[in-house]
Amino acid sequence: MDNEKDKEIKKETEEKAEKKGVSISEDKKGIIIKIVIAVVAIAVVIGGVLFACTKSGSEETTKEGLEDVEDEYGFEYEVVTDENGEAVTDENGNEVTTEVGVKYGKDKKGNRVAYKLDKNGEYVTDANGEKVTVPIDDNGDTTTKGETANKGSTVTSGKFTTEKTEKPTGTTDSHNKETQSGTSAYDGDEVIPTTDASGEAVNFSQADLEILKQMLEVPYLYLGSYESGKGDPVPISIAANTAVWMAARSSGDMSDSSGPLTYSANEIVLDLFKYYGQTVVNFKSQCNTYAVGANAPITYSKEGDTFTITGFTAPVQRVSITSVEDLGNNNFYKVTATVTGCKKDKVVAIVQKNRLEPSLGFSIKALKWT
DSSP: OHHHHHHHHHHHHHHHHHHTTOOOOHHHHHHHHHHHHHHHHHHHHHHHHHHHHHHHHHHHHHHHHTTGGGOEEEEEEEEOBOTTSOBOBOTTSOBOEEEEEEEEEEOTTSOEEEEEBOTTSOBOBOTTSOBOEEOOOTTSOOEEEOOOOOTTOOEEOEEOOOOOSSOOOOOOOTTSEEOOOOOBOOOTTOOOOOTTOOOEEEEOOHHHHHHHHHHHTSTTGGGOOEEGGGTOOOOHHHHHHHHHHHHHHHHOEEOTTTOOEEEEHHHHHHHHHHHHSSOOTTHHHHHHHHHHHHTOSEEEETTTTEEEEOOEEOOOOEEEEEEEEEOSSSSEEEEEEEEESSSOOEEEEEEEEBSSSTTTOEEEEEEEEO
């Protein structure tokens, strides 16, 4: 093959020389041919190097982009024990279980395990300092992989409060059915309704209405709409604000003298899972970019795997709940409310009554702001 290429190059060189009326001696022909062959060879080598570099760079970028996806959080069931370490049973003799937050990983043997997290998102350890694991239920998908305040937003310091700002209207029609709105365990295989679904009008308790009102009044939540039932991701524009709000709920107070508060990444990501009941993909890698452009009071540090929050965002939009509909499927409800304080007039939310976060009792599965 090399001899044939050499002959082709020699012939082409001679033809070009003849066209220009140039007479080339055999010795010079040989030198020119060797130079041309050398140039071609060098070009091939350089091309190969550039291709390899491009491929390597692409692989590096892909690996970096998938970093958050490698973090996997969720909930598993743990048997409740008494002070003696014995399993607690109900009146029928069945073991009582509770859902606990976990972060999935690999043990020393490479087996997939679920490490138990405390309420602050820290690993729970035993007397020997080893991370505590809980059994993994492979029958259901209870995981989330992944792992702003906005332009013109106001960041305030002081005590975060859940005091009522106005009385929720709720469903005031006395003919509507009273509902106890029971709770459901998280089930990754459930069918999630969309905001265009309809159901039977029901009355929620004032306590439930107040919680839902607070959840829909997360500052700047109106910036994003999504449908979990259609596979939509949670927009970063609302996830960052929700992270600040959830942190404010857990902290309770942040005075001027206390300065920025730092949280483990586990705690923040798990809080988002509780609020939305689904994955907030790549929240760590997207947070800082969005926060800088939107003046959000939250930043992520890869070095310490922590989030820092410099203030709690002041209220923006206000909602007044006008109706609640029972969608008749694993405690899903459609909540409709009027909106003031922003450029939106109405919000429709799909919520699920569950046990992911006991102090809330709901997860927001879909939002449609109009």
